[in-house]
Amino acid sequence: MIDIALFGLGRIGIMHGKNLMRSKDFNLKYIYDIEQKLSKKYSKTLKTKAINNPSLAYKDKDIKAIFIASTTSTHIKFILDGVKNKKIIFCEKPLDLSIKKIESCKKKIKRLNPKIQLGFNRRYDPTHNNLKKQLLSGKIGKLEKIIITSRDPAPPTMKYLKESGGIFRDMMIHDFDLVRFYLGNDQPAKIIASGSNITDKRFDKINDFELASTIIRSKAGVQCIITNSRHCSFGYDQRIELFGSKGMLISENKRQNETSLYSAQSTSNKSPLLNFFIERYKDAYKNQLKDFAKFIRKKIQPLAGFEEGRKALIIANAAQKSLQSKKFEKLNL
Amino acid sequence: MIDIALFGLGRIGIMHGKNLMRSKDFNLKYIYDIEQKLSKKYSKTLKTKAINNPSLAYKDKDIKAIFIASTTSTHIKFILDGVKNKKIIFCEKPLDLSIKKIESCKKKIKRLNPKIQLGFNRRYDPTHNNLKKQLLSGKIGKLEKIIITSRDPAPPTMKYLKESGGIFRDMMIHDFDLVRFYLGNDQPAKIIASGSNITDKRFDKINDFELASTIIRSKAGVQCIITNSRHCSFGYDQRIELFGSKGMLISENKRQNETSLYSAQSTSNKSPLLNFFIERYKDAYKNQLKDFAKFIRKKIQPLAGFEEGRKALIIANAAQKSLQSKKFEKLNL
């Protein structure tokens, strides 16, 4: 088993902790959180040892890998320290909100032959991933359009939103990455975005948006449309449509169960969608972890690494810029 | 165009009248109903001539065909008279409620080389019919099970029900015919039925059932399950499932429109089903009429004839008998 240390014990950190604990591949040796109470509390649940200082993990030669699930602003520092100490890194998205910090980090670690996997979990979703396989197998001919719908069931707290970097850097970044995933060797070439607030006017006050839409055009001419919403009355709406010269592939929503109700009012009423990312992407998180184990053991490149994080942020920044310029912004990836 | 006379102007007669009027193949020359008021009334709508006596149609040499949509008890007489007068016959289902009368009629017309099409409209439904085509093309391998669901939106009047011959002879007779349609050269060999009343106890008083289920077993061992209900809160439920060694074919319900509603309560709420046979089998009735024109012009045997009516009634009678014997009744078709 691979000895690993987990940094960060927020909602997603705890989920990763449970997956690490149950995994056949990993031994969760240490957990660390800036709040010591949290690490102590979860050391029991996760059957592991709480440490007060990340350096204890770095110094332990048995520790092969660091799993970073802490606040975004700490990611780069933990990556730098981890890489310097020859650890293999898993880092949650986004890398950081500043492209400068990311570029600087890239330079610093270049010579150290860094091994970093990034938490773009959706690439590992069985259905989203199956679309990629069928696309590669030629089922729909040449790819012509990518249409992604992503709607959260409810917005996060205002506190979170204020520090989130805005809907493009915090939420749509997943979709920017998926566009790159499906484009493969083709590249996003330009982007234009639109944002607006209709129902929840609190977003106006923080210069952010509850609703956003984007068109990305690839070098080959593929038109990629992304539509996001920070709320969705019927659950976590996650759909992808790939349209090609010979067919179409859709990744459809997952529901809570397979009940279908017929009555005088309407027919075929299905259950609500799975509520949010922890339920919806449960399998994706597990597959991602298996891929991380392969990355460590067999040096097989994971589906998403440091470059995926860097490029997705560049696209997000261009989307944000297009809001002011009101025009297509070029992308140099 | 083929000159034709329509007998019977009840709900289904009027529907057929409209189809005849709009058809490129037929010239609706006469209409006749035992109630002269009705024929007069509809002669305008249907742009045709009302006659007081069927013999006027029989004597008119231009009249090639008689379309019988009158009360069941008059069918055999009109068939006999029509055939004697060398008319080609279309007769609504059922032929009659008495198998004796049917057998006697069969004998009488045998030498006259009768040309009779029977109104088993469901064989002409685009989807039900497509199942037959795909079955014949081998898509699901050997046929092993036929499962038919048929539920009327609401029961007819008690007056109608009393004279209907009961659920097996009046309603399930369609499904008995469909079983024969899909079995093809194979034959129904035995049958057992169950009937009960749970919600609408009026059926008890007339020794009839609102709910019925049947298992038919074919000579080759195909198990055919039919489930009927005289009421259905969500519309006219019409489904067929063919299960075979290599796959399954389903003829799914038709809805009023293609709207799908998502809300906090449930997802993918579709519109109610098409309400009843006139809407649901609109295309089937049109295709049936086209087939009748071909039958007349090119002597191509239609999908259902006199024998289909006779055999379906034999099955219905056996179903009824099995209710008393509580055992499988043999079928000699």
Place this chain on the structure above:
Amino acid sequence: MIDIALFGLGRIGIMHGKNLMRSKDFNLKYIYDIEQKLSKKYSKTLKTKAINNPSLAYKDKDIKAIFIASTTSTHIKFILDGVKNKKIIFCEKPLDLSIKKIESCKKKIKRLNPKIQLGFNRRYDPTHNNLKKQLLSGKIGKLEKIIITSRDPAPPTMKYLKESGGIFRDMMIHDFDLVRFYLGNDQPAKIIASGSNITDKRFDKINDFELASTIIRSKAGVQCIITNSRHCSFGYDQRIELFGSKGMLISENKRQNETSLYSAQSTSNKSPLLNFFIERYKDAYKNQLKDFAKFIRKKIQPLAGFEEGRKALIIANAAQKSLQSKKFEKLNL
């Protein structure tokens, strides 16, 4: 019945002719086409009289209405002449490809109290129309997004395409009108478009596109996304999604039949979509005609008139302009 004359006997004109012939409301008194052979040929099928000169229709005082289904370039002239002769007009979309000609026509007929219905048939589709009703009834709360997918099964001839005015004026114009239909009192405020060619490079030669995507933003902030394609391997893809604060409404595709096939390879295989507009919008065309009869008889404003045609073209022109400017173009409707 309303005496009417039909101008233009191309594919869509003949379809309208048949609907007029079968309608209870209309008496198709004359047909006219610039090619006399055509009018002669169809005078039989449509049981009507061919005329060599439109003026015969204008002069006939019994003629209440003119149905214009001729080439786009002739629409404005027929409208002008028809209105001057006090006829009520039905005109196929688009009004014209030149906004100047349209504005000029608008001025000329203003004082004549013109009665003009425009052939934006999709507003009359039972499912698309049901979405509008459910939206108005508050089922999905405040409207936030409109997402329209429209893909033709195959491109028209190059000859047609060269004179079509391009994908935005010829094809997406339907969707621009639908956006206005669902926005209601809200207004499209700005638009940006993207066009590209991936599979069928012939479009490059005529400066047109096989693929187009558009974001329209309304005054209230509603984000409207339209995606078009001139080809679609699986049929005529026609979908609409309305997303609101309390739910979502989808107008789903219509298929050829309701067959569903299960096999070792895949499950629930449905039949291809209805092939093209004449089949897909059959009910819409009939409903549109009923609305035209109401317009004539009861002076009830139809769902689409001259202004709908004018405004849709303004949007299409702005879409085209945004391709050069690469930025959002303002809309003044």
Place this chain on the structure above:
Amino acid sequence: MIDIALFGLGRIGIMHGKNLMRSKDFNLKYIYDIEQKLSKKYSKTLKTKAINNPSLAYKDKDIKAIFIASTTSTHIKFILDGVKNKKIIFCEKPLDLSIKKIESCKKKIKRLNPKIQLGFNRRYDPTHNNLKKQLLSGKIGKLEKIIITSRDPAPPTMKYLKESGGIFRDMMIHDFDLVRFYLGNDQPAKIIASGSNITDKRFDKINDFELASTIIRSKAGVQCIITNSRHCSFGYDQRIELFGSKGMLISENKRQNETSLYSAQSTSNKSPLLNFFIERYKDAYKNQLKDFAKFIRKKIQPLAGFEEGRKALIIANAAQKSLQSKKFEKLNL
């Protein structure tokens, strides 16, 4: 945590072992199998101790519960021994193939106040279970029909089949139990069955069937239809339909993923169904285990106990008997 011993390490025993190992509620202290090699082999995987003799588990006072997943013929003996040693029992279905042995066991343990849960896992399936909840809440009014489809992807080995007790006692027993689950206070009153072999004639040699259909009629008149097949080309077909006076509930199939493919041949092609019970009823097995923990800790009666096993077998025997008598057999439960 509850100390537990697992008997039987076949495919399903190993699955239960893994669930017990991962459960927060149980400590899997011992495993036992008649083949010592198996227990040794799995003691590592399941992080537990292999024992050579069940009595070691009975004698250990810390052991609260025995989990029986061994061959059917050993169930009754283990139940008797377990109950005598005051252990709480979980036993896989079926209890036994001999109703006499079961009745005798019932008498023997009566005074010992036995606590036995039976492995009718389908009652715990989230969707099947949701149907029961919605039925109880009145969503579909009075229950009138229960229609259950159950088809295994492929038959077991001939060796297994020979000792299985036949399709009614081995396979349809699950569905008999589900009928009782949905009927609630109502009771199955009579049953008739049909069995046949069409594709796989090996079943003829062992007097068993690849295909079976059954009608059960309840005291209240509910008609219950069960259709089984030992093979199914498209996966593990598991569907339930509850039809009532006010609506219908369907428990639909679960697929491998949510991909939907559109092409020139067909539209909306979904992925194959989940292959077999371990994948399909993964959540059901987990929920069942949670219920067992509640049963032990809080003495809350589980969804299925000894009586459910006994009554399901009585129904299966009557089904078998009806094959010879060819008539409805009465059920005294």
